[in-house]
Amino acid sequence: MATVPRVDSEVNVPVEVPSSKQAVRVGVIGYGYWGPNIVRNFNGLEQSRVVSVCDKSTKALRRANQAHPHIRVTSDAQELLRATDVDAVAVVTPVWSHYELAKAALENGKHVFVEKPFTCKREQAEELIELAERKHLKIMVDHTFLFTGAVRRIRQLVDDGTLGDLYYYDSMRVNLGLFQHDVNVIWDLAPHDLSIMDYLIKEKPQAVVATGERHLNGVADIAFITLYYPNNMIGHINVNWLSPVKVRTTLIGGEKKMLLWNDLEADEKIKVYDKGVEISGGQAVYDTLVSYRTGDMWAPKVEQVEALRLEAGYFVDCIQKDETPFNDGLAGLRVVQILEAADQSIRGKGAVVQL
Numbered sequence: 001m002a003t004v005p006r007v008d009s010e011v012n013v014p015v016e017v018p019s020s021k022q023a024v025r026v027g028v029i030g031y032g033y034w035g036p037n038i039v040r041n042f043n044g045l046e047q048s049r050v051v052s053v054c055d056k057s058t059k060a061l062r063r064a065n066q067a068h069p070h071i072r073v074t075s076d077a078q079e080l081l082r083a084t085d086v087d088a089v090a091v092v093t094p095v096w097s098h099y100e101l102a103k104a105a106l107e108n109g110k111h112v113f114v115e116k117p118f119t120c121k122r123e124q125a126e127e128l129i130e131l132a133e134r135k136h137l138k139i140m141v142d143h144t145f146l147f148t149g150a151v152r153r154i155r156q157l158v159d160d161g162t163l164g165d166l167y168y169y170d171s172m173r174v175n176l177g178l179f180q181h182d183v184n185v186i187w188d189l190a191p192h193d194l195s196i197m198d199y200l201i202k203e204k205p206q207a208v209v210a211t212g213e214r215h216l217n218g219v220a221d222i223a224f225i226t227l228y229y230p231n232n233m234i235g236h237i238n239v240n241w242l243s244p245v246k247v248r249t250t251l252i253g254g255e256k257k258m259l260l261w262n263d264l265e266a267d268e269k270i271k272v273y274d275k276g277v278e279i280s281g282g283q284a285v286y287d288t289l290v291s292y293r294t295g296d297m298w299a300p301k302v303e304q305v306e307a308l309r310l311e312a313g314y315f316v317d318c319i320q321k322d323e324t325p326f327n328d329g330l331a332g333l334r335v336v337q338i339l340e341a342a343d344q345s346i347r348g349k350g351a352v353v354q355l
């Protein structure tokens with residue numbers, strides 16, 4: 001049990017009293033672009049602290065040391081993975097290395113917080129899930145968007161029936177760069193939408209069709225993914241590293257209302273439109289009456305919190321309460337399965353791949 005120092009007034013010496021819960025001690029592997037955010041957030045929580053940071057690059061370690069002089073740094077992942085004062089490991093390295101590092105962490109008895117996408121292959125994800133179960137350890141996949149105020153608000157609007165039955169989810173996630181070398185644009189950007197869709201839409205997709213093309217460094221830099229769901233629900237994701245402008249816009253159409261989410265808007269990220277189409281009339285085409293409903297638009301309040309802070313807190317909570325996170329290894333696996341299917345479909349120039 002963790003202890004906190006207190007001064008006993010009677011004898012005037014520091015004595016140790018037990019705190020309610022032991023702080024989770026985190027080791028972070030990878031201090032490139034995203035790693036510093038992970039370190040800052042786990043370090044900023046009351047119930048966790050970062051005790052060690054590992055990166056192969058000495059430049060990265062220097063940056064870590066400057067920002068957090070009290071945190072131990074190492075270039076040897078094994079040292080961090082074997083450290084007895086590390087309870088959980090955050091894997092914030094390129095995708096190809098997630099499996100090896102996460103596996104080693106689990107084998108050393110550490111809980112794992114791993115970046116999206118979970119692994120490069122479905123079999124790797126399955127193996128990690130099985131290993132974590134066997135060792136009674138947690139896996140959380142960093143599907144950061146699920147912790148944003150916008151996505152949590154949209155989930156409420158879906159769950160409380162405001163939008164009605166969903167017709168479609170259509171997302172545009174494009175910008176210039178950042179070109180990745182180990183993954184194509186689908187594996188880089190689509191995990192965001194795939195995890196959001198997994199969270200918002202109760203049904204799971206049945207088939208994937210994807211097209212895409214490579215222009216510069218041998219991996220697809222633009223892609224269009226279509227997901228077929230039961231009950232005519234359809235999903236579409238447009239990802240592109242070659243766009244002159246940054247766009248983060250999602251349309252979600254429902255039977256009752258339609259929603260526009262522009263993540264680049266500072267305020268009013270979400271707009272709900274009371275618009276729709278109703279079809280009535282007889283069976284024959286010429287009997288059909290189409291009526292359009294155009295009502296009010298409203299912008300629901302969206303909570304402004306740092307998503308990663310909430311997510312880090314949730315990970316720590318799941319460890320301390322021994323609960324399974326909703327963004328667990330299985331959620332990561334569902335995303336990886338669709339990414340693999342999309343790659344397969346692209347190779348077949350838009351072939352239908354059943355899930």
Ligand SMILES: NC(=O)c1ccc[n+]([C@@H]2O[C@H](COP(=O)([O-])OP(=O)(O)OC[C@H]3O[C@@H](n4cnc5c(N)ncnc54)[C@H](O)[C@@H]3O)[C@@H](O)[C@H]2O)c1
Pocket residue numbers: 029030031032033034035054055056057060075077092093094095097115116117142143144188
């Ligand atoms: N959740 C999000 O919104 C989000 C955002 C950005 C990146 N990411 C994910 O974070 C991961 C890292 O992305 P990034 O943009 O920070 O990459 P990056 O290349 O900027 O940083 C990766 C760092 O890992 C280090 N590294 C690589 N292999 C290592 C090893 N075996 N041992 C120790 N250090 C090692 C590298 O030296 C580098 O400093 C990726 O999986 C990416 O998909 C997630």
